[in-house]
Amino acid sequence: MDGWDFSPGQLLGPSDVAAMFRVDPKTVSRWADDGKLASTRTLGGIRRFSRQQVEHLMYGGNTR
Template sequence: MRLKRTINRPLIIDGWDFSPEQLLSPGDVADMFRVGPKTVARWADDGKLACVRTLGGVRRFSRQQVESFLSDGA
């Protein structure tokens, strides 16, 4: 069986990079903001943080967006 070679391109959603190598788990984001993972989930539900979901339904966040929020003090 021959596998197809894919070209890795950035996945940009609403201006944020959601490429696989740029994704953070809710726990990672929670650690960065010093809050609990449930708070991060609430921020996503409220639209404060954009997220994508894995096939298993787990949220993943854009490192670029999270770091932007941290540096802006949001």
């Protein structure tokens, strides 16, 4: 998905991403809805995010 690593050991939940960016988890969901943050969903419908992409964004990288 967009070249980001979505393997099981590299996934973060919405609350993990929210804590890293110091935002509400709903903001993270909105970023995913807007296409600013790639995500995949579990069988239960929970979003998971690529640790690689999140760290790339955190440390000054641009979205791909």
